[in-house]
Amino acid sequence: MNFEKLVSSIQTTSATLQQNAVRAVNIHLTLRNWLVGLYIVEYEQNGEDRAKYGQQLLSSLASEINIKGLSETNLKLCRQFYFVYPEILETLAPEYHNLIPFSIRQTVSDELKLPDNDEDRIRQTLSDEFGMKGTSEYIKQLILSCSFSHMVELIKLEEQTKRNFYELLILKNTPTVRELQRQINTLTYERLGLSPNKELALEQIRNKITPEQSADLIKSHYFFEF
Secondary structure, three states: OOHHHHHHHHHHHHHHHHHHHHHHHHHHHHHHHHHHHHHHHHHHHHOOOHHHHHHHHHHHHHHHHOOOOOOHHHHHHHHHHHHHOHHHHHHOOHHHHHHOOHHHHHHHHHHHOOOOOHHHHHHHHHHHHOOOOOHHHHHHHHHHHOOHHHHHHHHOOOOHHHHHHHHHHHHHHOEOHHHHHHHHHOOHHHHHHHOOOHHHHHHHHHHHOOEOOHHHHHHOHHHHOO
8 A cells, every 4th residue: 555545545434434424413313303393293282281381382492492403493393394204203213212102103103004195105106216115215215315404495395296306306316405495496396397308307407416415414504403
């Protein structure tokens, strides 16, 4: 091994492990925020003293827990995140199950067993395209492919088909958060829907998108607030 090889080996190893570490932190941040959303929804529905806090619940909660990254605004995002992606329950590793009381876990599981809706069918189609085993693996791959900042942009989209389109965009192209925002703001979904050649349009989009890098993840303010 010469000196240049030594330098290259250290740089490559450092970059690889840094990216893995950042990805791990972001995954756990996403799961934490989903669990926080679950806790809030469960309390709002069944809390013994929920009437005492009423409309001031999230403000009071943010003040009392005093955790960086869980301001009143972010607690609202956590709650919305849970509502949009309840299927994340099925992706949780067994070691996280003790963070959810069995009664709550059973209730959510029962709700997920209700007859399939349009979004379930769309995600099943997408999971088939990627060779994944069902929608739970599809959701798992989505979590692995992006930061919570990406998820925040997704949950802002009320139209489910539109949200599914940008989920697919993330899975195929791993855009930065800024790039995802740009694609949404420039109405990529709407323009693609009007395109007679959707495959060509998708290929053009793919060629223009800059993939997410570890440095981009580090710049995320959600990352620093964990």
